[in-house]
Amino acid sequence: MQIKGVLFDFSGTLFRIEPVRSWLRAVLAERGVAVGEADFERYVSELTAAGALPGGPLPRQLPARLAAMWATRDQSAELHREAYTTLARQVALPDPGLYDALYERHRTPAAWRPYPDAAEVLGALRDSGIRTGVVSNIGWDLRPVFRAHGLDASVESYVLSYEHGIQKPDARIFHMACTSLGLDPADVVMVGDDRQADGGAAALGCDVRFVRHLPVEERPDGLRTLGLVPGVA
Structure with a gap:
């Protein structure tokens, strides 16, 4: 794809x-x-x-x-x-x-640390013209976390469960996230660590790829190895 x-x-x-x-x-x-x-x-x-x-x-x-x-x-x-x-x-x-x-x-x-390859992968997606968004099951506004760690400039949209009253794996929240990027789900990859919650995106036709929910020190390149951006692996 x-x-x-x-x-x-x-x-x-x-x-x-x-x-x-x-x-x-x-x-x-x-x-x-x-x-x-x-x-x-x-x-x-x-x-x-x-x-x-x-x-x-x-x-x-x-x-x-x-x-x-x-x-x-x-x-x-x-x-x-x-x-x-x-x-x-x-x-x-x-x-x-x-x-x-x-x-x-x-x-x-x-209280939060980005994974070591998060900035690299998000920046490479942005520079390649690939649109990026965050879709999270959460009860508070995580945007300040991205801003404080310098990652907000690489994220185009945020779809947060508490703002919509819908949580993953409900397909509706993934539909909102794809719509926020102006894209067909078939052209979108969902990346997450929870096979049940994040796997709900597959019902829309998204490709779903998983990382392991590990301490930061134990997962230096989990995002980089997903093949999201040519030349970044």
């Missing part, structure tokens, strides 16, 4: 959230809350098991009472915040203000 456009997922594809350990440490420092090393390690373990960090490890055991909220969490900003702060509140942290502070931290550019 001749690629005319590429849609990218956000978390685990172009960017990776910081580890639970640094997430918690940053918020404790910001709020001036001191905890002992043993307590800190316990909080890290319990927050990880709870799946409290958006973009981080999934809950090891989701409480039944949260199942409906979890399934639709990316359809609005309110649901997203409620889902993740509720998961975090399963952990008895020493300051009640930490739950909202942790949620706010994950929305900051400092």
